[in-house]
Each structure stands twice: as structure tokens, then as C-alpha cells.
Amino acid sequence: MVREQFQFDLNSLQAKVLELGELSQQALSVAMDGLYSKNVEVALKVIEGDQRMDDLEEEINDFALMLITRQQPVAVDLRRVFVSIKIAADLERISDHAVNIAKSTIRIGEKELSTSLRYIEEMYKLAIEMLSLAITAYNEEDLTIAKKIAEMDDEVDVLYGEAIKEYISYIPNKPEESSQITQLMFIVRYIERIADHVTNVAESVFYLVKGKHYLLNE
Numbered sequence: 001m002v003r004e005q006f007q008f009d010l011n012s013l014q015a016k017v018l019e020l021g022e023l024s025q026q027a028l029s030v031a032m033d034g035l036y037s038k039n040v041e042v043a044l045k046v047i048e049g050d051q052r053m054d055d056l057e058e059e060i061n062d063f064a065l066m067l068i069t070r071q072q073p074v075a076v077d078l079r080r081v082f083v084s085i086k087i088a089a090d091l092e093r094i095s096d097h098a099v100n101i102a103k104s105t106i107r108i109g110e111k112e113l114s115t116s117l118r119y120i121e122e123m124y125k126l127a128i129e130m131l132s133l134a135i136t137a138y139n140e141e142d143l144t145i146a147k148k149i150a151e152m153d154d155e156v157d158v159l160y161g162e163a164i165k166e167y168i169s170y171i172p173n174k175p176e177e178s179s180q181i182t183q184l185m186f187i188v189r190y191i192e193r194i195a196d197h198v199t200n201v202a203e204s205v206f207y208l209v210k211g212k213h214y215l216l217n218e
Contacts, residue, residue, distance in 0.1 A: 093197050
């Protein structure tokens with residue numbers, strides 16, 4: 001009976017982490033919608049919704065601590081609890097970067113963009129797919145999916161380098177647009193960091209399944 005209750009609690013903990021994953025996906029999606037549409041109101045929704053994710057991460061941490069202190073889990077179960085805390089932290093950081101994207105969108109405002117968003121669009125497509133895959137990998141404990149995420153992260157890194165070079169090259173020719181271009185450089189950096197946090201989630205899945213730490217994004 002005690003074991004059944006503990007398994008129920010572990011499942012509840014996982015469900016909370018999955019909920020945080022869905023919220024982080026929504027935050028990133030809405031933030032990018034705000035950027036593409038140059039809609040400050042949409043960007044503000046991301047900022048206003050961030051507290052919910054902060055609260056959920058804290059709830060996950062408190063719940064995990066309660067499980068450790070009350071149930072004194074054995075090694076394999078303790079690993080599951082630890083991974084839940086670690087993944088929740090990465091998901092919350094992803095939502096923070098979505099907020100950062102929204103803030104950059106507000107700073108850019110409704111003025112017409114002076115340059116292409118092609119690198120941002122490509123990086124975002126990869127990052128949001130990676131995030132979806134990471135949530136699935138965690139839910140299903142699927143190492144094949146987790147490994148794929150690391151390979152996609154390499155693609156994001158290449159695009160990030162190309163994007164920064166292109167944006168820097170614009171500044172001497174368009175000094176009046178330097179503030180806007182700087183915000184776009186911030187945004188590609190935020191997306192690159194999001195991809196890194198997603199890769200951290202994939203590494204946590206490896207640890208969950210294998211019981212060993214693997215560095216996937218070196």
C-alpha cells in the first residue's frame with residue numbers, strides 16, 4: 001500500500017513537470033508570435049504569464065522535497081525525483097528566455113524591421129521541435145529521441161553563429177537601426193540558450209534511464 005502511494009506520488013510529480021513543459025512551449029510560441037506580428041500586447045501576455053511557471057516550478061521542488069523526506073526513496077526512485085527537479089529548472093529557464101524575447105519585442109516596437117528574420121525563424125523551428133521532443137523523451141523515457149535533440153542543438157549553434165555574423169555586418173551600414181539589430185541579436189542568443197536548456201533536459205533523460213551522466217552538447 002505504501003509503495004502504491006509512492007508510485008502515485010511519483011506519477012503526480014511527473015505530471016507537474018509535463019505541465020510545466022507544456023506551459024514553456026506555449027510561452028515560447030506566444031513570444032515568437034508577438035515578434036513576428038510586432039504586437040506588443042501579445043508580448044505582454046508572455047511576461048504576465050511567467051509567474052504561473054515560477055509558481056509551478058516551486059511547487060515541483062516542494063513536492064519533490066516532501067517525497068524525499070517522507071518516503072526516503074531508494075536509489076532508482078531518488079534519481080527519478082532528482083531528474084524531475086533538474087528538468088523543471090531547465091523548463092523554467094526556457095520560459096524566462098521566452099519572457100526575454102517578449103521584452104526585446106517590446107523594445108523593437110511596431111516599427112518595420114530593417115533586416116530579415118530568416119535565421120531567427122529557422123532557429124525557432126528547431127528549438128520548438130526540440131522542446132516538444134524533450135517533453136516526449138522525458139514522458140516515455142526514450143533515449144533515441146533524447147539523442148536526436150543533441151544533434152538538432154548542433155544545427156541551432158551553426159545558425160546562431162551565422163546570424164550573429166550577419167547582424168553585425170548590418171550595423172556599419174545601418175547605424176540608425178543599431179538598436180533594433182542589437183535586440184535581434186539578443187533574440188537569437190535567447191533561442192540558442194533555449195536549445196541548450198532543452199539539451200540539458202535530454203541529458204537528464206539519459207541520466208534517468210542509464211543512471212550515468214552524459215554530456216550531449218559539448
